[in-house]
Amino acid sequence: MSKQKKDIGQEILKEINQDDLQSEHHKKPFLGKAAIPLLAILTGLIIGGLMIAITSQSVYTAFGQSIGKGFATAFSEVGTAYKALFNGAIGDPARMINALKLGDAKEIRQAFNPFLESLVQATPYIFAGLAVALGFRSGLFNIGVEGQLFIGAACATYVGYAVTGLPAWIHMPLAFLAGALGGALWGFVPGFLKAKTGGHEVINTIMMNWIAFRLTEWLLSGPMTRPGSGGMPLSPIIQKTAEIPQFFPSPIRFHLGFFIALAGAYFIWWLLFKTTWGLNLRTVGTNPRAARYAGLSTTKSIILAMSLSGALAGMAGAVQVLAVNRSMALGLSSGYGFDSIALALIGNNHPVGVVLASILFGTLRNGATRMMVVSSIPIDIVDVVQAIILMFVAAPAIIRSIYRLRKPKQEEQQVFLSGWGGQS
Amino acid sequence: MTENSLVHKHRRVVEISHTRKIVIGVVEILIGLLIYFIFAAKTSGESLTKFVMTPGGIDQGQLSDWILPSKITLIILAVVSLLIGIYQIIKGFGKWTNMQIGICSLFLIFSFLVWQAADRQLNLAGMLSSAVLLAVPITLGAFSGILAERSGIINISIEGMMLMASMAAAITGSVTKNPWIGLLGGILSSVLLALILGVLSIKYKVNQTISGTVINIFSAGLTAFISQKFLQHTQTLNNPKMFTRVPLPGLADIPLVGPILFNQNIFVYLMFIILIVLQLALFQTRWGLRLRAVGEHPKAADTLGINVIRTRYMGVILSGVVAGIAGAFFTLGSVGRFDEGMTAGKGFIGLAAMIFGNWMPTGALGAGLLFGFADAIGSKLSLLGSSIPPQFMAMAPYLITMIVLAGFIGKGQAPAAEGEPYEKE
Numbered sequence: 019m020s021k022q023k024k025d026i027g028q029e030i031l032k033e034i035n036q037d038d039l040q041s042e043h044h045k046k047p048f049l050g051k052a053a054i055p056l057l058a059i060l061t062g063l064i065i066g067g068l069m070i071a072i073t074s075q076s077v078y079t080a081f082g083q084s085i086g087k088g089f090a091t092a093f094s095e096v097g098t099a100y101k102a103l104f105n106g107a108i109g110d111p112a113r114m115i116n117a118l119k120l121g122d123a124k125e126i127r128q129a130f131n132p133f134l135e136s137l138v139q140a141t142p143y144i145f146a147g148l149a150v151a152l153g154f155r156s157g158l159f160n161i162g163v164e165g166q167l168f169i170g171a172a173c174a175t176y177v178g179y180a181v182t183g184l185p186a187w188i189h190m191p192l193a194f195l196a197g198a199l200g201g202a203l204w205g206f207v208p209g210f211l212k213a214k215t216g217g218h219e220v221i222n223t224i225m226m227n228w229i230a231f232r233l234t235e236w237l238l239s240g241p242m243t244r245p246g247s248g249g250m251p252l253s254p255i256i257q258k259t260a261e262i263p264q265f266f267p268s269p270i271r272f273h274l275g276f277f278i279a280l281a282g283a284y285f286i287w288w289l290l291f292k293t294t295w296g297l298n299l300r301t302v303g304t305n306p307r308a309a310r311y312a313g314l315s316t317t318k319s320i321i322l323a324m325s326l327s328g329a330l331a332g333m334a335g336a337v338q339v340l341a342v343n344r345s346m347a348l349g350l351s352s353g354y355g356f357d358s359i360a361l362a363l364i365g366n367n368h369p370v371g372v373v374l375a376s377i378l379f380g381t382l383r384n385g386a387t388r389m390m391v392v393s394s395i396p397i398d399i400v401d402v403v404q405a406i407i408l409m410f411v412a413a414p415a416i417i418r419s420i421y422r423l424r425k426p427k428q429e430e431q432q433v434f435l436s437g438w439g440g441q442s
Numbered sequence: 443m444t445e446n447s448l449v450h451k452h453r454r455v456v457e458i459s460h461t462r463k464i465v466i467g468v469v470e471i472l473i474g475l476l477i478y479f480i481f482a483a484k485t486s487g488e489s490l491t492k493f494v495m496t497p498g499g500i501d502q503g504q505l506s507d508w509i510l511p512s513k514i515t516l517i518i519l520a521v522v523s524l525l526i527g528i529y530q531i532i533k534g535f536g537k538w539t540n541m542q543i544g545i546c547s548l549f550l551i552f553s554f555l556v557w558q559a560a561d562r563q564l565n566l567a568g569m570l571s572s573a574v575l576l577a578v579p580i581t582l583g584a585f586s587g588i589l590a591e592r593s594g595i596i597n598i599s600i601e602g603m604m605l606m607a608s609m610a611a612a613i614t615g616s617v618t619k620n621p622w623i624g625l626l627g628g629i630l631s632s633v634l635l636a637l638i639l640g641v642l643s644i645k646y647k648v649n650q651t652i653s654g655t656v657i658n659i660f661s662a663g664l665t666a667f668i669s670q671k672f673l674q675h676t677q678t679l680n681n682p683k684m685f686t687r688v689p690l691p692g693l694a695d696i697p698l699v700g701p702i703l704f705n706q707n708i709f710v711y712l713m714f715i716i717l718i719v720l721q722l723a724l725f726q727t728r729w730g731l732r733l734r735a736v737g738e739h740p741k742a743a744d745t746l747g748i749n750v751i752r753t754r755y756m757g758v759i760l761s762g763v764v765a766g767i768a769g770a771f772f773t774l775g776s777v778g779r780f781d782e783g784m785t786a787g788k789g790f791i792g793l794a795a796m797i798f799g800n801w802m803p804t805g806a807l808g809a810g811l812l813f814g815f816a817d818a819i820g821s822k823l824s825l826l827g828s829s830i831p832p833q834f835m836a837m838a839p840y841l842i843t844m845i846v847l848a849g850f851i852g853k854g855q856a857p858a859a860e861g862e863p864y865e866k867e
Contacts, residue, residue, distance in 0.1 A: 217847035224790045225840040236833035356659045396670035401663025409656040413646040
């Protein structure tokens with residue numbers, strides 16, 4: 019009897035999700051779902067340009083002379099800045115063409131290095147963005163990626179330098195998994211609290227962030243400090259066997275981690291869309307009431323989803339330490355935690371979208387470093403642009419009214435998030 | 443039912459599940475055991491703890507120092523905690539539950555101090571005085587949260603509003619050399635952000651947690667950008683005149699309480715004024731009733747002719763005003779210049795204080811003071827030469843926040859319609 023009941027539940031579930039699948043099949047023409055994010059990015063960059071012009075001293079001086087001159091200076095300032103951004107992020111087109119004509123392998127690598135470097139920057143973003151997307155898919159808002167990343171990086175670093183005498187094919191995966199495990203633990207705690215006590219994960223993950231910062235600060239200046247660093251929070255350098263290999267000699271940092279990240283994205287896609295577990299998870303996320311009628315355990319899926327989300331965030335930290343930095347310092351993250359929220363939303367919480375958005379953000383950030391050198395524009399402008407992009411993606415009505423787009427027949431499904439009460 | 447009879451029906455029934463009741467009791471027994479077996483056991487019988495009672499900076503309202511026998515004090519505190527825990531498990535405290543947990547937490551903190559300061563001296567009054575000051579941004583953040591949430595809008599962007607306000611206050615205060623205009627500048631910047639939050643959440647019906655996050659990222663980015671582009675090169679832009687301590691005549695003479703509460707800067711007094719105004723306005727006026735009605739049941743409120751949209755905008759904007767004052771505190775009342783990320787999560791802790799205080803202004807103040815106290819301990823203990831790493835002490839407020847959230851949030855306490863956009867039919 020009870021078995022039959024469960025079957026009915028599964029039937030209901032199938033029906034609910036069939037709706038979901040059908041709507042996915044009827045895709046809109048003209049770029050479809052990508053139109054809003056693309057326009058959002060464009061608008062974000064335009065507003066970023068305005069900010070560059072407004073905060074530039076020479077623009078004001080030029081406006082003092084004449085209005086025409088003012089506009090010309092403003093355009094040239096923004097042009098210089100965005101050209102530096104492009105060259106820093108993709109590479110100098112002239113040099114790239116030249117290198118291809120010459121056919122010199124080393125010159126080609128160096129000309130294309132800015133693009134490869136953008137992929138290097140994108141790698142932790144992919145992991146972090148997947149972490150947030152997985153949370154959103156299951157109705158959880160994980161703002162704790164930053165802390166999970168720090169703990170993951172600390173665990174990976176510890177295994178990376180303290181364990182010796184292992185061959186590389188064991189040591190490297192072991193250190194990487196240690197990072198995932200550390201992040202998973204940091205995600206498990208708020209997941210457990212949410213499921214068992216209803217403590218809201220938004221506050222708890224933020225608190226776990228601060229605890230993680232203080233904990234790593236203590237670890238790096240105490241138990242895990244590098245001998246001779248003089249109390250500076252800095253870890254020892256990891257063993258050669260723990261390093262995630264880089265493909266090319268020194269100045270080019272492109273590494274295997276990028277492909278591990280792609281594999282991770284594939285795995286999450288498979289998990290979410292091809293397994294029963296993923297189906298249950300998405301049902302809990304989009305329609306918890308239906309999920310409960312179908313006999314699904316929200317408690318279990320919340321804890322599992324938060325742990326897995328934390329594990330992904332931990333991998334972001336691990337890959338950064340094992341492949342790029344080779345040791346851990348406090349300046350490990352440049353705000354991956356908040357960026358990853360924007361990534362997940364711009365990527366529509368879909369692994370493919372997240373990977374594309376991550377490459378975009380990696381490119382932006384990599385280019386912004388160059389822009390900072392050329393035009394002395396603080397790199398934090400990227401954050402502002404990202405916030406604006408996120409705003410437009412979250413409120414597509416604004417973008418539609420700016421660009422006179424028609425309203426879709428069906429409202430996009432919003433990510434389900436409840437108030438503080440937890441499982442309502 | 444007339445409006446007036448509803449005005450007095452504001453007390454929410456605090457429901458505590460059976461498991462929660464037991465868990466709270468067990469935690470309190472554990473606190474008692476911790477005090478007994480760790481703190482007391484490690485203290486020798488002859489030790490004395492000296493609490494200095496001079497907050498400094500004022501001559502009025504002095505008390506003589508407290509000298510306590512460390513071990514006996516600890517044992518008494520342990521036993522009382524145990525008894526409270528046992529009573530909680532057997533009978534429960536009903537509506538006094540939050541209060542008794544607060545008391546137990548205070549016991550834990552106090553006994554920790556007694557243990558750490560055994561054979562030494564600790565300036566308790568000075569610590570309380572700085573605790574009150576540290577509680578200001580947290581409590582004001584909680585008030586800001588209450589204003590928005592009572593109208594049905596979740597505001598997780600208090601942190602971002604505070605950060606933006608702290609920078610705006612520093613700049614306007616430096617340029618005009620007048621802290622009052624600085625305060626106004628801070629409030630204005632925060633209200634602008636509140637307007638964005640309002641438009642996104644009310645007009646465009648964006649998920650409120652996401653619109654809050656947009657503002658948090660935006661203001662973290664913009665303040666860092668402006669700070670690096672301008673403030674670091676031009677020191678004159680980041681050197682505001684601060685509000686100084688103003689002892690209140692008469693009140694500052696009260697022993698102990700006087701120097702701690704009434705010899706502070708304007709922000710502490712603002713905190714108390716807002717507390718009183720908010721508590722009265724929310725629960726004794728028609729305005730407050732309408733605000734709460736919109737947060738609880740917007741459809742019913744609309745049917746009765748209350749403009750839901752306008753009321754929600756008002757709630758969010760007032761939330762921005764209070765968050766602006768909280769932000770200005772950092773630059774004009776505490777540090778004296780703007781540093782990147784100087785709010786350090788205080789806005790989020792404020793939200794936790796709001797939840798802990800059960801969406802009531804008085805409760806929020808109590809929670810804010812508790813967090814402020816935990817904050818003050820960290821800085822004082824590192825001066826005391828404690829063996830505990832300062833980083834661990836700095837974790838305390840965050841840990842307490844999590845424990846509080848796990849222990850207190852019950853069902854049916856938050857405004858019912860919170861987080862749901864209102865769609866007129």
